[in-house]
Amino acid sequence: MTDLDTTLLLMGTTATTPWDRDQIRRLSAQARPRGITLVGADTPANLRSATAEELAYVDDVVALDVLNPEACRAWAATDPPIDGVLTIGERAVLPTAVVARELGLAGNDPDVVRCVRTRDLCRQRLRDAGFPQPYSAVCEDADGAERFLRETLPGPWIVAPRDGLDGTGVSRVDRLGQLPEAVRRATEPDAAPYFLVETFVPGDAYSAEGVMLDGEAHVLALTRRTVTDALLTTARAQPAGLDAATAERACETVAEALDVLGVTHGIFHVGFWANGSGIVVGDVHCRAGGEYVHALVEYTRPGLELYGMLVDDLLGCERRPPPAPAGAARADFLLAPPGRLCAVHGWDELLRHPNVLTAGLAVAPGGTVTAERDAIGRPGAFVTGAAAPDGLEGLAGRLARQIVLVVEDDDVPDEEPDGVDGVPGAAGAEPVPEHA
Known part of the structure; x- marks a missing residue:
C-alpha cells in the first residue's frame, strides 16, 4: 500500500483499440487498491469524446496534449502535485519522460527515449555495442532507397518509418517495383521527410516482455509472433516454444540491450529474431506490448500484477517477487x-x-x-x-x-x-x- 495522498498521472487515458482499453482497465484495477489517486491526462478533444467507462478508470482528468513534449514540459513547469507518471501509449512515451524529468520523478531519460523510438539511432547504438543488426540507411526519397537496395542485393528489405510504432507503415520489399508503395506507407502517417530502409533479417519473430525494477530488466515472458509474408501479425503466443538455451540467451541479450540503450524504468516490449546467427534485437519499446500481449503475460504468470509492479517501482514501494510461469495463452x-x-x-x-x-x-x-x-x-x-x-x-x-x-x-x-x-x-x- 502507498500513502493515500499518492497521485499517479496516466498520460493518455483514452484508447482507440480494445487491447489498449484493457491495459488501462488493468492499470486502474491494480493501482487503486494501492491507495493511489489516478489522474488521466489527454487532449481536450479526446476527453470530450471519452466514454463513461473510460472516465470511470480514473479519479480525475486534466486536459493536456499528451503527444507534444513541449506542451507537457510547459505543463510540468506549473509544478502539478503528482508523485509518478506513466503511459501505455507509444506516442506518449517521450512526453511522459519529459514530465518525469521536469518534476524530478522516476522515469527514463528523454534522450534515451528519443534514441529508442528512432529506429536508425537505436540500431546504431546497438551496432556500436557489438549487437548484430541489419544494414540500414535513412532515406528521404525513393531514389535514395533504390540506391541502397541495389547496393545490398539480393534482398529482401524492410522499409519503415524512423519512429518505432510496431507494424504501422512497415513493408517488406522483395523487388524494386514494390518500393514506391512501401515508401508511401512509411512516410504517409506523419508526413515524415525521412524513412528507414534496411536489410531483411531471416528467422522466427519473437518479443520479450518485462519490467524494469531498480534499473534492471526483468524478462517475464517470451512471445512467439506469427506473421504473414506482408509482415501482418496474425497471432502472438506464450510460451514462445524456444528451447531452454535459446530462451535464456534471448533474455540475456534483451537485458543487455536495454542496459546499453540506457532504459531504466517502465514496462518494456522488445522484438527479436532467433536464427542461425543467434539473437538479433529488433524494435525496442518503453511500454507494454500491444495486441493483448499484456493479457498473455498476466495469464501465464498466475497472480501477476504487471502494472502493479510498474507502479511499485516508480513509487519506490516494496515489491513481491513475480509468480512462477504456468499455463499457455x-x-x-x-x-x-x-x-x-x-x-x-x-x-x-x-x-x-x-x-x-x-x-x-x-x-x-x-x-x-x-x-x-x-x-x-x-x-x-x-x-x-x-x-x-x-x-x-x-x-x-x-x-x-x-x-x-x-x-x-x-x-x-x-x-x-x-x-x-x-x-x-x-x-x-x-x-x-x-x-x-
Whole structure:
C-alpha cells in the first residue's frame, strides 16, 4: 500500500483499440487498491469524446496534449502535485519522460527515449555495442532507397518509418517495383521527410516482455509472433516454444540491450529474431506490448500484477517477487477485406467459450475496415488460455473460423444488397494463416 495522498498521472487515458482499453482497465484495477489517486491526462478533444467507462478508470482528468513534449514540459513547469507518471501509449512515451524529468520523478531519460523510438539511432547504438543488426540507411526519397537496395542485393528489405510504432507503415520489399508503395506507407502517417530502409533479417519473430525494477530488466515472458509474408501479425503466443538455451540467451541479450540503450524504468516490449546467427534485437519499446500481449503475460504468470509492479517501482514501494510461469495463452487477430463492416456473426458464442479470456472488436458494425494492413487495420482479436500449449493453436483456429465478418465494399450504396461478403474471421483478402 502507498500513502493515500499518492497521485499517479496516466498520460493518455483514452484508447482507440480494445487491447489498449484493457491495459488501462488493468492499470486502474491494480493501482487503486494501492491507495493511489489516478489522474488521466489527454487532449481536450479526446476527453470530450471519452466514454463513461473510460472516465470511470480514473479519479480525475486534466486536459493536456499528451503527444507534444513541449506542451507537457510547459505543463510540468506549473509544478502539478503528482508523485509518478506513466503511459501505455507509444506516442506518449517521450512526453511522459519529459514530465518525469521536469518534476524530478522516476522515469527514463528523454534522450534515451528519443534514441529508442528512432529506429536508425537505436540500431546504431546497438551496432556500436557489438549487437548484430541489419544494414540500414535513412532515406528521404525513393531514389535514395533504390540506391541502397541495389547496393545490398539480393534482398529482401524492410522499409519503415524512423519512429518505432510496431507494424504501422512497415513493408517488406522483395523487388524494386514494390518500393514506391512501401515508401508511401512509411512516410504517409506523419508526413515524415525521412524513412528507414534496411536489410531483411531471416528467422522466427519473437518479443520479450518485462519490467524494469531498480534499473534492471526483468524478462517475464517470451512471445512467439506469427506473421504473414506482408509482415501482418496474425497471432502472438506464450510460451514462445524456444528451447531452454535459446530462451535464456534471448533474455540475456534483451537485458543487455536495454542496459546499453540506457532504459531504466517502465514496462518494456522488445522484438527479436532467433536464427542461425543467434539473437538479433529488433524494435525496442518503453511500454507494454500491444495486441493483448499484456493479457498473455498476466495469464501465464498466475497472480501477476504487471502494472502493479510498474507502479511499485516508480513509487519506490516494496515489491513481491513475480509468480512462477504456468499455463499457455495466445492472441489471434481477425482479418477482413477493406470496406464497411455490416455485421459480425458468432461473436457472442466466442465470448461464452470457457477458454476465451478476453476479446474485442477494433471496428464495430457500421465502421470501416481500412485497406492498410497494419496493427490498427484489423477488425478485432480474441485471447485464449489453457493449462498447456498443446491443442491451443488448433482451438483458436476453430474459434476463428466460427466468426463471420460481413463486409460491404464502400463503393456499393447502402441500399444495394449486392457486394456483401461473408468472410471467416481469420481469412479475408489475405492468405489464410496457418493457425486458422
